[in-house]
Amino acid sequence: MSEKEDSSLAARLDVLQSQSAALSPGPEQRKALLASAERLLDRFLPSLSTRAVYRPSDPETLAAEEALEPTESPADADEMFGLIERHVAQDGLHEGSPRFFGFIPGGGLYASAVADYVAAAINRYAGVGFAAPGAARLERRMVRWLSREVGYPADTSNGDLTSGGSIANLSAVVAARDAHNLRGNDIERTVVYVSEVTHHSCLKALAIAGLREAVVRQVACDDGWRMVPANLVELVRADREAGLQPWLIAANAGATDTGGVDPLAELASIARRENLWLHVDAAYGGAFALCEEGRRLLEGMQLADSITLDPHKGLFLPFGSGAVLIRDARHLYAANHVRGAYMQDLKDAADPADASPCDLSPELTRPFRALRLWLPLRLFGVAAFRAALEEKLLLARYAHSRLAELESIEMGPPPDLSIFVFRFVPPGADPEIFNAAFAEALRADGRIFLSSTNLAGRFMMRFAVLNYHSHRADVDAAVSAISEVASGLFTHRNQIDGCPEQE
Ligand SMILES: *Cc1c(COP(=O)(O)O)cnc(C)c1O
Numbered sequence: 001m002s003e004k005e006d007s008s009l010a011a012r013l014d015v016l017q018s019q020s021a022a023l024s025p026g027p028e029q030r031k032a033l034l035a036s037a038e039r040l041l042d043r044f045l046p047s048l049s050t051r052a053v054y055r056p057s058d059p060e061t062l063a064a065e066e067a068l069e070p071t072e073s074p075a076d077a078d079e080m081f082g083l084i085e086r087h088v089a090q091d092g093l094h095e096g097s098p099r100f101f102g103f104i105p106g107g108g109l110y111a112s113a114v115a116d117y118v119a120a121a122i123n124r125y126a127g128v129g130f131a132a133p134g135a136a137r138l139e140r141r142m143v144r145w146l147s148r149e150v151g152y153p154a155d156t157s158n159g160d161l162t163s164g165g166s167i168a169n170l171s172a173v174v175a176a177r178d179a180h181n182l183r184g185n186d187i188e189r190t191v192v193y194v195s196e197v198t199h200h201s202c203l204k205a206l207a208i209a210g211l212r213e214a215v216v217r218q219v220a221c222d223d224g225w226r227m228v229p230a231n232l233v234e235l236v237r238a239d240r241e242a243g244l245q246p247w248l249i250a251a252n253a254g255a256t257d258t259g260g261v262d263p264l265a266e267l268a269s270i271a272r273r274e275n276l277w278l279h280v281d282a283a284y285g286g287a288f289a290l291c292e293e294g295r296r297l298l299e300g301m302q303l304a305d306s307i308t309l310d311p312h313k314g315l316f317l318p319f320g321s322g323a324v325l326i327r328d329a330r331h332l333y334a335a336n337h338v339r340g341a342y343m344q345d346l347k348d349a350a351d352p353a354d355a356s357p358c359d360l361s362p363e364l365t366r367p368f369r370a371l372r373l374w375l376p377l378r379l380f381g382v383a384a385f386r387a388a389l390e391e392k393l394l395l396a397r398y399a400h401s402r403l404a405e406l407e408s409i410e411m412g413p414p415p416d417l418s419i420f421v422f423r424f425v426p427p428g429a430d431p432e433i434f435n436a437a438f439a440e441a442l443r444a445d446g447r448i449f450l451s452s453t454n455l456a457g458r459f460m461m462r463f464a465v466l467n468y469h470s471h472r473a474d475v476d477a478a479v480s481a482i483s484e485v486a487s488g489l490f491t492h493r494n495q496i497d498g499c500p501e502q503e
Contacts, residue, residue, distance in 0.1 A: 098467055114375070123368075147159065176306065193250070264298065316385075409424055448478045
């Protein structure tokens with residue numbers, strides 16, 4: 001390079017450095033940015049307990065959404081958080097509201113948000129033990145803590161902190177597939193047993209894991225939507241007789257739809273006898289193992305080969321936290337341990353129980369997820385979580401018994417955990433039409449949010465309690481809202497298509 005070229009390159013580098021200097025803020029700039037973020041949160045978080053739980057998108061706001069497009073020039077932080085407040089924080093469902101009783105309620109512990117902030121700011125490379133030994137050890141510690149809470153043997157089990165339950169189910173299916181050494185030629189003869197209310201992510205996992213052609217048997221449930229072991233045994237027997245290869249049972253520890261817990265101990269003994277892999281999808285219900293009553297209800301879960309948990313449900317974390325636990329860690333390791341030449345500097349752990357997160361997960365680079373779980377547990381103490389979970393179990397029973405007193409209501413069975421179903425059966429009305437209208441009217445009312453489902457061809461309302469700031473007064477408010485909206489519809493039946501006027 002000539003001297004002239006050299007100095008013009010240096011001059012250009014100086015210009016580029018100063019043009020990108022904003023990417024490295026100093027302490028004052030960091031504080032100002034955080035203060036701006038806090039101003040948004042000071043407006044948004046307190047409003048969760050008073051705002052409508054559901055709000056449709058506002059057409060005027062939608063029309064102004066171009067303002068979100070990245071621009072070449074810098075912008076003001078307050079103005080930017082204002083855009084997020086307007087365009088992102090308002091519409092749709094507020095799962096963090098204490099009066100959100102739909103789907104599976106979310107939580108969103110603020111301490112986890114701060115942990116995420118710190119995790120991202122220190123930006124440790126948590127997937128690889130060599131790169132961030134302390135972070136990888138904390139990931140391992142939190143997996144071990146979860147294992148202990150569900151009753152898994154801490155020495156042979158391991159797992160992975162995932163982004164959610166769907167990925168955890170996928171990871172379990174892949175481990176189960178490899179543990180049974182399933183090959184392409186076997187798939188059409190391989191049989192999976194699921195319940196009538198299995199979460200769709202289990203079926204999606206099969207498809208993604210290359211097992212779309214496997215035979216899927218739906219095992220009929222009892223009236224609490226729990227798999228009936230005798231029906232499973234009979235299906236397995238018939239399948240073996242037909243020359244098929246029974247492989248996997250996907251059981252529920254808290255079905256999303258109905259909250260039912262399958263008879264896990266019985267399923268575990270069938271699995272052992274028949275050499276089947278028992279996966280327990282405890283994404284919704286698993287965290288109840290933290291309280292004594294819940295642990296009793298989930299008895300047998302610890303006998304499963306794999307378990308899915310969702311700390312962003314039952315441990316109240318912000319979205320983005322699931323977990324898969326595998327009783328025999330070697331299967332998870334064997335399914336995920338792959339190396340590239342550029343990784344030769346990494347030292348492999350001798351024992352899969354001490355493996356790097358990247359050897360137990362499809363991910364390599366990943367967020368440092370353990371911190372969002374660890375910080376609130378340490379700050380508030382585990383006892384606070386145990387109490388909150390027992391409170392949710394009892395709140396659901398309380399809601400069930402209070403709703404049972406309403407006029408023309410037909411209750412599903414009392415909740416196994418914290419979800420139950422019900423519907424209205426006003427005399428002379430078609431319950432399908434009436435309950436669909438009720439769901440709509442309740443959403444429009446906005447005081448609470450319930451979602452609905454279809455069980456054996458029936459339109460049913462679901463009531464799910466899991467938000468950490470839902471308490472007795474919120475359930476009372478829900479019972480009042482349900483009662484008032486239903487009464488309104490009883491008296492104005494003529495306004496519902498297909499419902500005759502009351503006599
Ligand atoms: C929520 C849920 C899932 C899916 O978990 P995501 O975190 O939403 O991916 C799977 N199974 C059950 C039983 C669930 O409740």
